[in-house]
Amino acid sequence: MNFDFAAFLEALIHRSPPHVLEHLLLVLVPLLLAVAISFPTGILLTRPRYRPFAGQVLALLNAGQTIPPLAVICIFLPVWGLGYRPAVIALTIYALLPIARNTIAGISGVPLEVREAARGMGMTAREVLLQVELPLSFPVIMTGIKTSAVLTVGTATLATLVGARGMGAVIFAGINFRRVELILAGTLVIGVMALLLDRILTLIEYALTPRFLR
Amino acid sequence: MIELEGLTKHYPNSKKPAVDDFSLKMAEGETCVFVGPSGCGKTTILRMINRLVEPTSGSIRIDGKDVLSADQDQLRRNMGYVIQQIGLLPHRTVRDNVALVPRLLGWAEERTLKRVQELLGLVGLDPEETGGKYPHQLSGGQMQRVGVARAMAADPPIMLMDEPFGAVDPIVRSRLQDEFLQIQHSFNKTICFVTHDIDEAMKMGDKVAIINEGKLVQHGTPMEVLSQPAGPFVRNLLGEDRGVKLLDLTKCQDLMRRDEGLLQKLQGNPCTIGALQPVKAALEVMLRKDCDTVTVLRGDRAVGALTWQEIKGHIHGLSGEDHEL
Missing domain, CATH: 3.40.50.300 (P-loop containing nucleotide triphosphate hydrolases)
Structure with missing residues (x-):
């Protein structure tokens, strides 16, 4: 297989761009859904009432993580069929764990004496959560979100297989037609997307992090 | 309360x-x-x-x-x-x-x-x-x-x-x-x-x-x-x-002997202590300067005296039951 640089450039400049937006949607929509589900769940599982269940829920999510994403899509194929929606659902399920795990770890990592003193000063449970636990665990939670984001950029490639397009369309075309230029171009775009997304999230994190933690 | x-x-x-x-x-x-x-x-x-x-x-x-x-x-x-x-x-x-x-x-x-x-x-x-x-x-x-x-x-x-x-x-x-x-x-x-x-x-x-x-x-x-x-x-x-x-909890003024006669005799005594000081400090003075009587002062005025007798009596009276140990 010989490498045609002109074909590579063509793939990069003309074939990839239309799929970038599709791919971005396949990343951002599941990511936002995963945050919307995992972040509150993580908080809930650190409350005294639900803390006993934290281990079980994490075990369940861990198990979910070990199933290959393609398998997740296949398992639900009879229910959801093909297309954009099942891909989003599968990718969301896949992004849940890192966010939930880091939310729980971050909040549990707030030093006991800090929480104790805050309660002892007469802060309500809600005030402790909003003014102490969340600001202090924010960097850890953001790390979880970044992990999920980068993970989803990669796995979203597979969405093409159930007809959801995205950058996977370029890569799988390359595989099917034995065109290494397409594979490389698609991979490069995905790599850059992952790096940029991580960078943007890091900037958001920095802007929102309490000053002393920086 | x-x-x-x-x-x-x-x-x-x-x-x-x-x-x-x-x-x-x-x-x-x-x-x-x-x-x-x-x-x-x-x-x-x-x-x-x-x-x-x-x-x-x-x-x-x-x-x-x-x-x-x-x-x-x-x-x-x-x-x-x-x-x-x-x-x-x-x-x-x-x-x-x-x-x-x-x-x-x-x-x-x-x-x-x-x-x-x-x-x-x-x-x-x-x-x-x-x-x-x-x-x-x-x-x-x-x-x-x-x-x-x-x-x-x-x-x-x-x-x-x-x-x-x-x-x-x-x-x-x-x-x-x-x-x-x-x-x-x-x-x-x-x-x-x-x-x-x-x-x-x-x-x-x-x-x-x-x-x-x-x-x-x-x-x-x-x-x-x-x-x-x-x-x-x-x-x-x-x-x-x-x-x-x-002795650390007791102030000199609470234990001292108020004996005018004794105070007369003690004039010029180099061993002195403030009235509000703990008795422990008086004991230190007695041991360091090797004297048997300490003059207790309030400001510059001698108001009383402490001797071994008071100190021993104080400890003995209070912790006598140690004998049973």
Whole structure:
């Protein structure tokens, strides 16, 4: 297989761009859904009432993580069929764990004496959560979100297989037609997307992090 | 006044109760020190007063009002709370840490900031220099000062202090103790103070409550406890140097002989001591300067004399029962 640089450039400049937006949607929509589900769940599982269940829920999510994403899509194929929606659902399920795990770890990592003193000063449970636990665990939670984001950029490639397009369309075309230029171009775009997304999230994190933690 | 009555805490997975039928009254403006070995339940008792721990049975009343039916958060906002690990909020400046309770209580910002300035000064910190710092930029002693300032911020009538000076080195601890005694003299708060250090208990307490295995063993002034220890546990806790501790608690003016004739004879005695000094210091003078009589001075005037006889009599009279050991 010989490498045609002109074909590579063509793939990069003309074939990839239309799929970038599709791919971005396949990343951002599941990511936002995963945050919307995992972040509150993580908080809930650190409350005294639900803390006993934290281990079980994490075990369940861990198990979910070990199933290959393609398998997740296949398992639900009879229910959801093909297309954009099942891909989003599968990718969301896949992004849940890192966010939930880091939310729980971050909040549990707030030093006991800090929480104790805050309660002892007469802060309500809600005030402790909003003014102490969340600001202090924010960097850890953001790390979880970044992990999920980068993970989803990669796995979203597979969405093409159930007809959801995205950058996977370029890569799988390359595989099917034995065109290494397409594979490389698609991979490069995905790599850059992952790096940029991580960078943007890091900037958001920095802007929102309490000053002393920086 | 704080009244604890029949207070019991039984943790689900332990056979013996952590606190067992504990009753105690603390008068207003009094510093009561809970002292005992670790695990004796003293911290649990303290934490039941501000309801960080809910008692299994018994009652707690403050000025006659039942604490256990009060709103927890309101209750805590009206009690200062200092813990050994301090627990300053690491993401907030010293100023914001001290301002915590006033802000929870909804004070006007101007009043809060004025109060913060005042308190930082009171605990010996420069408000301008320290106010904007974060806790991790402070030394252990400074952090503990901030912890005390934070607890006092809303001027609560009651302060709960759990080994507040336990984490600093002995020199800083001693200085913090002295300063806190000064502060206490001018504010007269009701203080529950927990420590495992019997010397600290003797120094800080108007009253001492000695606790063992969740039970109150003895409650009294440091003097009463030293002179009439209730049983071997208390004697053991007080240590072998009970007599010396007693001399440390007694002021020269309380033990001296007021004998004009003797004072005449003692004119020009090189061994002198201030009337407010502890007898222990007089003993030191006697040993160092090798004399048998110390003249007690108030200002420049000789007001009495201390001899071996008084000192021996004092120790002997109070700790005679040591013979049974």
